[in-house]
Amino acid sequence: MFHTAVCDLLGIRYPILQGAMQGGGGVELVAAVCEAGGLGVLPTFGGTDQKLRADIEGVRSRTTRPFGVNIMPMGRGITERCAATCIELGIPVVTTGRADPGEAVVRRLKDAGIKVVSVIPTVEHARRMEGEGVDAVVASGTEAGGHVGTIATLPLVPQVVDAVKIPVLAAGGIGDARGFLAAFALGAQGIQMGTRFMATLESDLNDWGRNRLLEMRETDTIVTRAMTGATVRCMRTPEIAAYEEAVARGADTGELKELANRVRGSRYGEGKGDRRQSAAGQVAGLIREVVAVRDLIEGMLADAAKLAERLPSVAKR
Amino acid sequence: MFHTAVCDLLGIRYPILQGAMQGGGGVELVAAVCEAGGLGVLPTFGGTDQKLRADIEGVRSRTTRPFGVNIMPMGRGITERCAATCIELGIPVVTTGRADPGEAVVRRLKDAGIKVVSVIPTVEHARRMEGEGVDAVVASGTEAGGHVGTIATLPLVPQVVDAVKIPVLAAGGIGDARGFLAAFALGAQGIQMGTRFMATLESDLNDWGRNRLLEMRETDTIVTRAMTGATVRCMRTPEIAAYEEAVARGADTGELKELANRVRGSRYGEGKGDRRQSAAGQVAGLIREVVAVRDLIEGMLADAAKLAERLPSVAKR
Numbered sequence: 001m002f003h004t005a006v007c008d009l010l011g012i013r014y015p016i017l018q019g020a021m022q023g024g025g026g027v028e029l030v031a032a033v034c035e036a037g038g039l040g041v042l043p044t045f046g047g048t049d050q051k052l053r054a055d056i057e058g059v060r061s062r063t064t065r066p067f068g069v070n071i072m073p074m075g076r077g078i079t080e081r082c083a084a085t086c087i088e089l090g091i092p093v094v095t096t097g098r099a100d101p102g103e104a105v106v107r108r109l110k111d112a113g114i115k116v117v118s119v120i121p122t123v124e125h126a127r128r129m130e131g132e133g134v135d136a137v138v139a140s141g142t143e144a145g146g147h148v149g150t151i152a153t154l155p156l157v158p159q160v161v162d163a164v165k166i167p168v169l170a171a172g173g174i175g176d177a178r179g180f181l182a183a184f185a186l187g188a189q190g191i192q193m194g195t196r197f198m199a200t201l202e203s204d205l206n207d208w209g210r211n212r213l214l215e216m217r218e219t220d221t222i223v224t225r226a227m228t229g230a231t232v233r234c235m236r237t238p239e240i241a242a243y244e245e246a247v248a249r250g251a252d253t254g255e256l257k258e259l260a261n262r263v264r265g266s267r268y269g270e271g272k273g274d275r276r277q278s279a280a281g282q283v284a285g286l287i288r289e290v291v292a293v294r295d296l297i298e299g300m301l302a303d304a305a306k307l308a309e310r311l312p313s314v315a316k317r
Numbered sequence: 318m319f320h321t322a323v324c325d326l327l328g329i330r331y332p333i334l335q336g337a338m339q340g341g342g343g344v345e346l347v348a349a350v351c352e353a354g355g356l357g358v359l360p361t362f363g364g365t366d367q368k369l370r371a372d373i374e375g376v377r378s379r380t381t382r383p384f385g386v387n388i389m390p391m392g393r394g395i396t397e398r399c400a401a402t403c404i405e406l407g408i409p410v411v412t413t414g415r416a417d418p419g420e421a422v423v424r425r426l427k428d429a430g431i432k433v434v435s436v437i438p439t440v441e442h443a444r445r446m447e448g449e450g451v452d453a454v455v456a457s458g459t460e461a462g463g464h465v466g467t468i469a470t471l472p473l474v475p476q477v478v479d480a481v482k483i484p485v486l487a488a489g490g491i492g493d494a495r496g497f498l499a500a501f502a503l504g505a506q507g508i509q510m511g512t513r514f515m516a517t518l519e520s521d522l523n524d525w526g527r528n529r530l531l532e533m534r535e536t537d538t539i540v541t542r543a544m545t546g547a548t549v550r551c552m553r554t555p556e557i558a559a560y561e562e563a564v565a566r567g568a569d570t571g572e573l574k575e576l577a578n579r580v581r582g583s584r585y586g587e588g589k590g591d592r593r594q595s596a597a598g599q600v601a602g603l604i605r606e607v608v609a610v611r612d613l614i615e616g617m618l619a620d621a622a623k624l625a626e627r628l629p630s631v632a633k634r
Binding site: 001002003004122123124141142143150151152153154155156157158159162172173174175176178179181182183184185186187217218219249250281282283285286304305307308309311312314315316317 | 318319320321439440441458459460467468469470471472473474475476479489490491492493495496498499500501502503504534535536566567598599600602603621622624625626628629631632633634
């Protein structure tokens with residue numbers, strides 16, 4: 001079902017990418033998405049080279065299918081180190097986060113036979129990455145969880161589709177068959193989903209995080225620079241709310257730094273019930289249950305196919 | 318084509334509402350949308366009762382079809398005065414802007430046989446307006462032009478559809494057949510479009526504004542309180558950029574007031590080539606030509622029908 005150029009490009013059955021999620025999706029989730037026919041993607045943000053190598057080995061011990069590694073270009077040294085490891089270990093797909101890893105890195109990955117897919121927040125970024133030779137772009141809207149720009153998915157996707165010749169996937173706000181089919185109506189040839197994959201049996205989220213996702217309304221996210229320095233859409237927590245309140249009243253750098261440290265310090269509580277800081281998108285309000293990845297993907301595709309069958313009769317009515 | 322419960326409810330041929338636009342759409346646009354099978358909607362924001370009566374007469378001299386009047390509840394006196402005029406003059410449809418006009422006003426309109434459609438930015442607002450007895454809601458995303466909330470259209474629409482029993486229309490980011498069909502995939506039974514209707518032969522925009530819409534990229538809008546005190550998405554102009562820059566550096570109230578006055582003072586230049594302040598949505602980057610309203614609506618519906626026919630085969634592939 002829904003076989004597109006993205007499936008052929010990446011060697012996957014369904015055109016569904018799992019957005020890389022630091023603290024949300026590790027080897028279990030990545031392998032489960034691959035086994036269910038999508039493309040699981042490992043995060044590297046904030047991790048060491050040792051951790052990346054262990055994660056890659058972990059995924060390979062669980063699945064023989066293709067998977068991806070996400071490179072978040074937050075510094076040239078880390079970007080080049082991640083790229084070198086992906087090349088050395090023969091990773092089939094690299095996705096790049098919301099900054100340009102640089103034409104030299106893209107060229108090196110491509111020369112090694114790696115497919116490169118760039119997550120982009122604007123038309124201009126899409127054009128630039130196409131110019132650098134990437135294989136596809138993910139047009140990711142401001143409603144997404146994690147690093148976000150300001151343009152929403154619905155107007156962004158068709159504008160990117162019109163601007164580039166390579167395949168476009170849609171990300172941001174997609175959590176069920178309706179969002180999946182809407183992406184195809186907008187001209188996308190696939191989707192990337194993050195937040196919805198966090199509410200699965202295979203995700204890395206602890207019990208607190210899973211329960212929070214089920215309770216959240218669409219208004220319970222907040223965009224903040226407290227997490228990484230760049231704009232990240234997160235679950236609203238008291239620590240992030242305090243940071244943003246300080247930003248709004250023009251607090252000085254010292255106070256902001258202390259408040260950001262409080263956010264980061266509370267980020268990786270170890271207990272099952274501990275509150276954690278986590279990225280999350282506005283689609284969180286749509287999530288009603290924690291399911292297995294395979295059931296999520298198969299259910300979404302079956303529902304989307306049924307919905308697609310109904311649209312022509314709506315059109316004729 | 319695309320006949321839904323919204324068409325029966327409002328007595329229109331196609332489930333397309335034109336978003337009320339102060340300075341963007343007057344009697345010519347409203348009448349043209351109605352004549353083309355949609356629902357034109359008159360703005361009232363900032364206008365006098367005399368102006369509203371003249372506008373209503375103007376629309377009625379151009380079309381016998383149903384049309385709407387938008388009430389933007391910025392103050393109780395004005396809201397009640399607008400409602401009384403709509404009742405007195407037998408307006409068939411009233412849309413309400415991004416605030417609750419109050420249950421008493423809704424009740425009065427409904428008792429007079431007027432259909433009430435509320436534009437809402439969150440699930441909670443949708444539930445409240447349904448509780449007050451409105452006939453339908455327009456789930457309007459943050460990418461829309463004019464008064465906006467923070468939730469994007471793609472995640473907002475299905476969450477509203479799940480939360481209420483009355484019909485839901487989608488607004489924000491829709492400018493062509495792709496966005497139209499995406500709205501239906503998300504569960505909407507119709508759409509509201511504003512920005513795209515500004516780039517028509519019948520709109521109130523001057524030459525500068527029309528040319529600006531054709532040039533704009535998706536990144537050329539900005540959300541500001543400088544226009545009305547509430548958050549409004551506008552074309553980015555030097556005056557608004559200066560105001561927002563001052564907000565960001567924590568400027569005092571006096572300075573902000575002066576800068577806001579500069580925005581408002583430059584709002585209604587009379588010459589054809591004069592720069593004006595205007596609301597606009599992120600879909601502006603998708604607009605490539607100024608067309609007649611009838612051609613816009615018929616082209617969009619025909620393209621959407623063709624696109625709907627293709628989706629089942631994509632699903633089976």
